[in-house]
Amino acid sequence: MLTATIRLLLLVNFLLKSGACDCDCKAVEIGRSPQTCNADNAGSLYYSPTSKLLTLCNGVSFTHFGSMMSTYKPGTFQNPIESCSVLRGNEAESGTYWMKPLTNTPIRPFQIYCDFDLRPNGCALVWKHSYYQVTPNNNMRTFSTVNKPCIDLSDGWCNVAKKDTIEGSEQVTAAYHHGTVVYAYRGDRNPQLGKASQWRGAILNNPIKITDHCTSNNGVAPEPEVGSHALPGISFDKHNPGVYTGNCDTDRYAWSPPTDCRWLNCILPTQISTTKSLTQMTVAIYLC
Structure with a gap:
């Protein structure tokens, strides 16, 4: 199979021979093309790793070429995406993709x-924890440096260690019961998310409700908990x-013996679960 570099060179050679560039073509620049095409940058070629397009300025307007740039679907190992937003559109589906920021x-x-589903431009899952199903340890904290791929919403835990490499200006905290979203809130991205020992990185700045099916504390955004009853970076509260x-909606792991409080301040509606509390719960953090 031809590598992306070889395909790029072949396409440049094709442009030169075809007469598509009737000026003195210059070196290919990697990155976004400029806003305007004029005599000053006539003959310039620009390659965007995001769109996989080669752009030519002929001195008047831009022409885009991309048929030879990649034969692989975006999000595959051979053609990884830079962020989930690259896939946005009507055909974008929630799922697992290959990424290379x-x-x-x-x-x-x-x-x-x-x-x-949470946000139309796409959100990358960077942390999750299934309470009671998973016995916690320091590796599972929101600010842990241990990497465990976040590839789905099944029971378990995951953590993207280098969260600063993931694009996004928004941060979302969502809670699920067996894959069904119970509540989700978004806020401005917290610059402390993922920083060493910074449990505060899980706080949503200027929180806004996306959806909330709780029959109590509806409209109250989830927050991290660090009291004597909680484990910083793992425990959350919706009160x-x-x-x-002060309180928690997740397991009070630090108590001896531990006191379970899943959904304590949410209370599940019957259409999601007939057992309104003390049942399966997963909390997840996304960057969008």
Whole structure:
């Protein structure tokens, strides 16, 4: 199979021979093309890793070429996406994709779950924890440096260690019962998310409700908990906004013996579960 680089060179050669470029073609620049095409940049070729398009400026307007750039569907190992937003559109489906963010340090492609139901532009799953189903440890905290691929919403835990490589200006916290979303809230991206020992990174700045099916505390955004009853970076609460030591909706793992409180301040509606609390619960964090 031809590599992307060879296909790029062949396409450039085709343009030169076909007469598509009737000026002195210049070197190919990697990145986005400029806003305008004029005599100053006539003959310039630009390649965008995001769109996989080669763009030619003929001195008057841009012409885009992309038929030879990639024969692989975006989100595959051979053609990884830079962010979930690359896939946005009517055909975008929630699922697992291969991603390779643009970073200053080379990074290998990795699999990640992209959700297009919470936000239309797509959200990347960067952390999750299934309470009671998973016995917690320090590796599972929201600020852990241990990487465990976030590829689906099944019971378990996951963590993207280098969250700063994931694009997105929004942050979402969502809670699920066996894959059914119970509540989801979005906010401005918290710059502390994933930073060492920063449990505060899970706080949603300027939270806005996306959906909330709780029969109690409906409209109250979830927050991390760090009181004596909680484990920082794992415990969450949906009660008393701005008070991070008062209560919890997840398991009180730090108590001896542990006191279970799943959905305690949410209370599940009967259409989701006839057991209104103390039943399966998964909390997830996304970047959108």
